[in-house]
Amino acid sequence: MKTLNIGLIGCGRISDIYLQTCQRFAELSVTACASLDAAESRAKARQYRIPKACTPEGIFSDPDIDCVLNLTIPAAHAEISLKALHAGKHIYSEKPFVTQREEGERILQLAREKGLLVGNAPDTFFGARWQTARKLIDQGVIGKPTGVFAFVGTRGVERHHPNPDFYYQDGGGPLLDLGPYYLTAMIFLLGPLRSVSGMAKRTFEQRLIESQPRAGETIPVDIDTHVQSMLAFQSGVIGSMTMSFDIWESATPRFEVYGENGTLCIPDPDPVHGANIFEGEVWYRTRETSRWVYQPRQLSGLDHWQVAQNQHAINQNSRGVGLLDLAYAIHENRQPRASGELALHVFDAMSGILASAQDGNSKTLRSTCPIPAPLAEDFGTMTETTT
Ligand SMILES: NC(=O)c1ccc[n+]([C@@H]2O[C@H](COP(=O)([O-])OP(=O)(O)OC[C@H]3O[C@@H](n4cnc5c(N)ncnc54)[C@H](O)[C@@H]3O)[C@@H](O)[C@H]2O)c1
Numbered sequence: 141m142k143t144l145n146i147g148l149i150g151c152g153r154i155s156d157i158y159l160q161t162c163q164r165f166a167e168l169s170v171t172a173c174a175s176l177d178a179a180e181s182r183a184k185a186r187q188y189r190i191p192k193a194c195t196p197e198g199i200f201s202d203p204d205i206d207c208v209l210n211l212t213i214p215a216a217h218a219e220i221s222l223k224a225l226h227a228g229k230h231i232y233s234e235k236p237f238v239t240q241r242e243e244g245e246r247i248l249q250l251a252r253e254k255g256l257l258v259g260n261a262p263d264t265f266f267g268a269r270w271q272t273a274r275k276l277i278d279q280g281v282i283g284k285p286t287g288v289f290a291f292v293g294t295r296g297v298e299r300h301h302p303n304p305d306f307y308y309q310d311g312g313g314p315l316l317d318l319g320p321y322y323l324t325a326m327i328f329l330l331g332p333l334r335s336v337s338g339m340a341k342r343t344f345e346q347r348l349i350e351s352q353p354r355a356g357e358t359i360p361v362d363i364d365t366h367v368q369s370m371l372a373f374q375s376g377v378i379g380s381m382t383m384s385f386d387i388w389e390s391a392t393p394r395f396e397v398y399g400e401n402g403t404l405c406i407p408d409p410d411p412v413h414g415a416n417i418f419e420g421e422v423w424y425r426t427r428e429t430s431r432w433v434y435q436p437r438q439l440s441g442l443d444h445w446q447v448a449q450n451q452h453a454i455n456q457n458s459r460g461v462g463l464l465d466l467a468y469a470i471h472e473n474r475q476p477r478a479s480g481e482l483a484l485h486v487f488d489a490m491s492g493i494l495a496s497a498q499d500g501n502s503k504t505l506r507s508t509c510p511i512p513a514p515l516a517e518d519f520g521t522m523t524e525t526t527t
Pocket residue numbers: 149150151152153154155174175176177180196211212213214216220234235236303317
């Protein structure tokens with residue numbers, strides 16, 4: 141199989157884990173990198189032995205680059221993705237897919253016209269715990285799914301991100317930032333959505349940056365930062381989801397699926413990073429097991445639970461592994477699992493929730509998407525390099 145030559149645009153905070161993942165797999169080779177800051181791009185090229193640091197235009201015009209990895213800020217995602225497609229490159233972008241639905245439709249349409257593939261984060265559902273959860277549901281362990289619940293309560297990102305501004309501008313906020321992980325996982329487990337509704341609130345008009353180098357600086361908040369959602373799936377499953385930057389801490393379960401014969405629970409030990417976790421236990425309790433007492437974060441509480449030990453190959457932080465699947469998808473002439481259609485459906489759900497919060501009406505979604513196929517258990521191990 142031909143190596144996928146990748147041009148990275150956006151050399152900020154999230155790029156390190158992507159570059160480390162790309163180095164793990166022989167099918168992926170980052171051959172150039174660019175950002176708005178030439179010094180930052182040069183430093184990243186040096187650190188990861190990337191042959192060329194250049195401008196975004198230098199990536200678009202490079203005939204040897206097959207795919208643009210778009211790790212820019214949300215407001216720039218659509219512009220970079222469209223330019224890359226016009227230049228004949230496949231694309232894989234960070235979430236959120238876009239900030240306006242029309243941009244997403246344009247991207248998918250252009251890709252279809254040009255015969256190019258569109259991949260999009262998150263790819264956390266490739267991880268062992270989500271693949272295990274899917275297997276348990278498919279095997280009927282909890283019976284027919286009836287409900288789903290997800291919760292992330294954090295106090296925002298200004299305590300740890302050096303440039304938190306974009307999280308509080310259009311395209312940011314807890315729903316667009318964290319919602320994609322949970323909605324994508326829900327769609328992977330339960331199928332596409334039919335309708336959504338929501339309520340939203342902005343608790344603070346300003347945020348104080350507490351991380352270096354801008355500690356002490358105040359930034360404005362342009363979007364709602366506490367969002368409650370109601371979800372109806374095409375399968376008949378109903379659910380609720382809370383995503384917030386206004387909560388100091390919570391002991392609420394992070395992700396649960398209810399079935400006619402049991403409950404599946406994905407405890408999330410990291411409230412800051414939400415579902416940014418590929419590995420970890422999946423707990424379940426069925427009609428046959430004894431009653432349990434929920435004790436978050438205490439493994440000793442597990443004796444009343446069945447614990448599924450996931451054996452899957454993607455059992456560590458592997459952001460970017462969706463790109464590996466995109467490389468296979470090009471080779472196998474199919475759509476990638478972390479596809480643009482999936483990302484647009486997730487975006488539709490999130491914009492429906494925010495629109496419903498404005499006018500009080502439930503929103504029927506215009507889009508749908510294919511349910512990503514589960515991975516083979518050895519996915520990613522065949523050509524994993526040792527460096
Ligand atoms: N930081 C995280 O923990 C994290 C986690 C998951 C996903 N993400 C997502 O990854 C993306 C990037 O986040 P980040 O934290 O790395 O941001 P960042 O601010 O650290 O870096 C952004 C990079 O994009 C470049 N850039 C911005 N606009 C550009 C443009 N128009 N043209 C070319 N380059 C441009 C900047 O120069 C910089 O290199 C966002 O979509 C974010 O939602 C971030």
